[in-house]
């Protein structure tokens with residue numbers, strides 16, 4: 062069952078003017094987005110992204126690379142100490158300059174977020190059905206409590222849980238069931254864009270696969286756009302159409318998901334691919350092969366290419382020369398000086 066075929070509840074909140082005819086701007090276009098915490102911590106540095114309706118964009122990177130900061134920035138959910146510059150165009154309308162009332166309308170209904178760690182994101186003292194009903198009531202003046210509760214039940218069924226589970230409290234559900242509730246909540250107002258920040262990280266591999274298939278199915282049924290964030294490149298390659306790899310607050314590689322996973326052109330992309338086997342691969346999770354250390358603290362970024370201290374193939378010039386994204390073959394773009402030296406790079410990229 063999909064949201065477009067459910068009829069018993071109140072109409073989900075009307076799109077707040079976000080539906081536009083074909084030929085108009087992409088669903089989401091992020092231009093040169095920067096986020097700086099407290100004036101000194103540049104957690105996101107000049108990111109460009111684009112997502113069309115029905116498209117699934119994966120954002121990969123180790124912990125601390127700025128992925129959650131980017132996700133929260135999309136709906137201006139960051140603390141006041143975070144300063145944002147650039148543009149976040151949702152159907153052509155800049156989220157960064159929206160008035161508060163408009164922003165409230167866009168949250169949930171224009172775009173919604175499935176957060177990392179469902180246990181902490183759900184309210185422990187309220188039944189999950191009431192928590193799903195809440196955004197429906199908030200966003201639709203005509204919704205009644207009874208209608209919103211019925212709709213919550215339908216949404217639970219849509220994500221593979223019996224409607225009766227609406228009566229449960231979060232602690233009565235398993236981790237996978239809680240994550241399904243989070244997804245039902247994200248769907249409650251028929252958003253056009255869903256942002257899923259590490260939606261399966263806390264789950265075991267079998268449940269993880271089920272949740273990923275569920276998200277894929279919902280995106281296909283409802284023609285929404287999806288941004289899926291994970292440190293696990295294999296998960297993203299399985300689920301998404303396109304991939305952006307983030308390092309130290311920047312996109313350092315982007316392109317079709319399978320190409321980036323199979324033959325990344327940036328040494329960081331290659332290290333991430335090597336670190337994560339595909340779901341179902343008997344090999345267990347392992348630390349990034351040949352990639353010691355951690356991403357840099359954004360408050361103390363190294364000069365030159367920020368990846369150079371960990372890069373297995375760095376040149377002397379990488380310590381002083383920063384690199385922009387550039388064409389890297391096969392629709393990929395990568396921010397690495399070696400992309401311009403195909404002969405030398407090819408010998409390393411095939412393994």
Ligand code: ADP
Pocket residue numbers: 098099102104122123124125126127128129130131140358359
């Ligand atoms: P990821 O989701 O990729 O793990 P985050 O966006 O959570 O990365 O964090 C990126 C960087 O921003 C980290 O160095 C983190 O310490 C810093 N950071 C995150 N939130 C805050 C905050 N509220 N104040 C200051 N720094 C923060």
Ligand code: MG
Pocket residue numbers: 128129130177258259
């Ligand atoms: Mg995160």
